[in-house]
Amino acid sequence: MDYYVTEEQREACARDGAVPLRGVVDGDWLKVLEAGIERDINDPGPFVHGYVPDNGIGRFHGNIRMWENDSEMGRFCTNGPLVSIAAQFFQSSKVNLFYDQLFVKEPGTENRTRWHNDLPYWPLRGAQVMSFWVALDAVTIESGGLEFVRGSHLWDIWYQPETFGKTSGHGEYERNPDYIDIPDIEATRDDYEIITWDLEPGDVYAFHAMTVHGAGGNLRSDVRRRGYTVRYCGDDAVYDSRKGTQGHLRSDQHSDGDSLDSDQFPLVWESN
Helix, strand or coil: CCCCCHHHHHHHHHHHHHECCCCCCCHHHHHHHHHHHHHHCCCCCCCCCCCCCCCCCCCCCEEECHHHHHHHHHHHHHHHHHHHHHHHHHHHCCCEEEEEEEECCCCCCCCCCCECCHHHHEECCCCCCEEEECCCCCHHHHHHHEEEECCCCHHCCCCCCCCCCCCCCCCCCCCCCCCCCCCCCCCHHHHHCCHHHHHECEEEEEEECCCEEEECCCCCCCCCCCEEEEEEECCEEEEECCCCHHHHHCCCCCCCCCCCCCCCCCCEEEEE
């Protein structure tokens, strides 16, 4: 049975930029994701971008576009419960899969995920672009739960992309003259309304691509923090390879302004 997104949840996301969804991913799907994550850690796909721990303790493993090389992860992204949820949030005539991304902070990994908004990194434009971050473990602030600046998706401010730590996965991001540097939100937290929620395995953070967000390190010694995110787009999303976007997400088959429909960004849902 599909998860039903309530009007209250849609309104909360439209107002705040993020909302928690409880019990989205059932036990069978969680087993699929857990197995896929371990496969990727042991034999990473081509876009792996793990980060060196700041204090030499722990491990921060990341990867993108796993669905293209792992059939079970692909099955989740194209036929799992998130597809219907994206369609309900967008209330669109179609949904495209943009890409998936893995974030694993092992116990004791102090690396923060710095404050940022996503869309400046991505070679597309549109209002109907969202991420769905699936918890594989119990998530709290102490273990690296996500935090969001309430209403920041409405600011229409594009922050300059920066790397998230020491990694060989990709180089520095090209400067875009239309972007601005993000302020030091962590040092001035009291100036912002920051929201967060603890999650249980199978719960999801749903958030807009322009919502400013970040996360602390996993300061727990007894809990992993495995997060698996799938990004989807609706009717108004078009390709846009402007300066500053992630090279590993660009397409050789698209020109700026093109519809996303393609093997790289497949159509996963259409209205009847």
